[in-house]
Every structure is written in structure tokens, then in C-alpha cells.
Amino acid sequence: MGMFSKSAEYAIRAVFFIAKSSYLDKKVGIKEIANNIDSPEPFLGKILQQLSRNGIVRSSKGPNGGFYLTDEEMNKKLSEVIKAIDGDEIFIGCAMGLSQCSEEFPCPLHGEFKAVRAELTRILNGVTLAKFNDELVLGQLKLNRSKNS
Amino acid sequence: MGMFSKSAEYAIRAVFFIAKSSYLDKKVGIKEIANNIDSPEPFLGKILQQLSRNGIVRSSKGPNGGFYLTDEEMNKKLSEVIKAIDGDEIFIGCAMGLSQCSEEFPCPLHGEFKAVRAELTRILNGVTLAKFNDELVLGQLKLNRSKNS
DNA sequence: ATAATAAAGGACAAAAAAGTCTTTTAATAT
DNA sequence: ATATTAAAAGACTTTTTTGTCCTTTATTAT
Ligand code: FES
Ligand code: FES
Numbered sequence A, B: 001m002g003m004f005s006k007s008a009e010y011a012i013r014a015v016f017f018i019a020k021s022s023y024l025d026k027k028v029g030i031k032e033i034a035n036n037i038d039s040p041e042p043f044l045g046k047i048l049q050q051l052s053r054n055g056i057v058r059s060s061k062g063p064n065g066g067f068y069l070t071d072e073e074m075n076k077k078l079s080e081v082i083k084a085i086d087g088d089e090i091f092i093g094c095a096m097g098l099s100q101c102s103e104e105f106p107c108p109l110h111g112e113f114k115a116v117r118a119e120l121t122r123i124l125n126g127v128t129l130a131k132f133n134d135e136l137v138l139g140q141l142k143l144n145r146s147k148n149s
Numbered sequence C: 001a002t003a004a005t006a007a008a009g010g011a012c013a014a015a016a017a018a019g020t021c022t023t024t025t026a027a028t029a030t
Numbered sequence D: 001a002t003a004t005t006a007a008a009a010g011a012c013t014t015t016t017t018t019g020t021c022c023t024t025t026a027t028t029a030t
Helices: A006-023 A030-037 A041-053 A078-086 A110-126 A133-138 B006-023 B030-037 B041-053 B078-086 B110-126 B133-138
Strands: A058-060 A066-068 B058-060 B066-068
Touching: A006 A030, A006 A041, A006 A066, A006 A078, A006 A133, A030 A041, A030 A066, A041 A058, A041 A078, A078 A110, A110 B110, B006 B030, B006 B041, B006 B066, B006 B078, B006 B133, B030 B041, B030 B066, B041 B058, B041 B078, B078 B110
Parallel strands: none
Antiparallel strands: A058 A066, B058 B066
């Protein structure tokens, strides 16, 4: 695996896609999101449920329903998305898996890994869901590796 | 999960323990390692097999056998340990799981995540298996969170 | 009111990761 | 040579993650 779980990866791609759509004042359904971010549709549904329950995205049912963000969600941080799906272990856990990361009884990697985690946290706190809307609309950034889009 | 898989976490703790033992000119068996790093004994056996096949640690069978490092392995980098167990996805993979990380068609997080990965790589390349032997012998660093050490 | 739509929820299924157990192979001490 | 020791190897089980499918609930358009 990479840095995050598969679920979290789908979640990241999905929220940016929803952000871009909401920026263009469009709600989007699971199917459209899945097609645009290369994720299995029903599995993505489960992930969106979690994000919705955690207040990361909003949803409405019925015709013309779908997922969207208000200004409130647009200002959420990417770190909150990760935490909603993967928990906060990556932000606070010990590099070599000791039951808790401790200053008093540090593991060998403690000093150096504090820095890595801090950098990761800084970056994920600095990225809002709205941050890349302009570039995404202009097509300068990608949420998939497909032929089209 | 944390940054690495459970297997990789056990591997990291194990190699540092073996390094410390070899530094004191002692071979160590699976049981002793498992007891000292809080890992399930048979599962650790599997991990040590992989490390052995990948040339990270050496082993000898029979009475007084066990795992140990020569000067050659003492100079291996922690990044090699991680790669032997988890592969190199964490060092080269796209933050949001696109099939490949690409400069030409970057994902929104590309710029910032390059930095995180570079920092991670720099640190794991900078740590040799021998690096913490003195501190481990002195008991200043821990490989478990148990009552006794 | 009714039909159509789309997310929510729950029950499953498949695959991967984590963990266990038993047998085999190699080394050494007697 | 033989018994003993300890890792290697392989088959297996359990748990977690990933993914699917079907039913229910809420919303909207007619
Ligand atoms: S104790 Fe291991 S990272 Fe802090
Ligand atoms: S394209 Fe995503 S990190 Fe490089």
C-alpha cells in the first residue's frame, strides 16, 4: 500500500471532484464521480456515506440529487478527510508500531519521524477541499489516468 | 494502519534488535527476538525468512544458530528493509493512488507530496541498521512498550 | 397520489494481510 | 552415527480490507 488506504485514496479523489463540481454549481451522483476518478461504483458509495456522516460532504436524495459541498465543507482540510476514513494513526502513531509514540521512552526512529509526521500534517492541514478548483476546472491537474477527461 | 504495514513494523524492530545483539556478538533465535519486540513468534519467523532471502539479515541453523548481521548488513539502510517487506510504493507512489505518479499530468497533491516522500526517503536512507546500537545497548531507546525490557 | 430517481443501509463475497501450525532441512554437539 | 537444535518451507486459518448486491428511505417531477 501507499501512504493511505485504498478507501482514503478514493475519498481524496472524490472530494476534489465533488469540490470542482460544486464550484461549477453542479451536484454529482455516485456514478459520475466513480467514472471520473476510476473507482468501483458501489464501493465508492460506501465511502461517500462515511464522508457524509462525518460532515465532509453533503448529499441529497431523489431526482437531481447527488453530492455537493457548501462553503462550510469547501473550507475543510484534507487532513479531516483522511481522519474520517483512516483514523489518525498516521498523524500520531509510532513509526515502528509501538503501542504509543512516547517522548519519554522513544523508539529509535522517534526523533526523525516526528519531523516526517509534522511535515505531513502541515501539508494536509494546509490543503482545503476548495484549493485546487481553478486548476481542476482548467484541466491542469488530474484525478485519474484515463484516456479522456 | 500507520505509515508501514504491520509486517514492516515487526521487521524494523527485529533488525534493530538483531543489530544490537550482533553488536554484542550474540546470535539470536526467533523466540528471543519475538519476546523482545512484542511480536507473534511464528509470524515473525515468516518475516525473518523474507529478510534473510533479501540479504538483510543472515541466519544459521542448528544449535547456537540464530539470526545475526555481519558488517555488510550493518551498513544496510532502513529503506532497504522497508522495500524488502512493503515494496517501494511508499517511496514512489502517487499520494491519491493514481496508477503512476507523473510530472506531466500531476495530481493535485503532486507538488506537495513529492516533498514528503523525499523527506521520508532521505531519513530512511540515512538510517543504517547499526546506527542505534550504542543507544540500544545503553537502554536509551526502546523496541517495545513492555514492563521490563 | 404516483412514478421515477438517487442516496442510505445492510447483508454478502472476494482478496489481501496477519497469524498459526506442522514438516523438512541444515548444523552442531555428544 | 545419532540426537538435538533452530531456521526454512509449506499448508492452513483468521481477520481486515476491498468490493458487490439488494432493499429501504427520502426527494422530486408529473
Ligand atoms: S516512539 Fe516511535 S515514533 Fe515516537
Ligand atoms: S501524481 Fe499524485 S503524487 Fe505525483
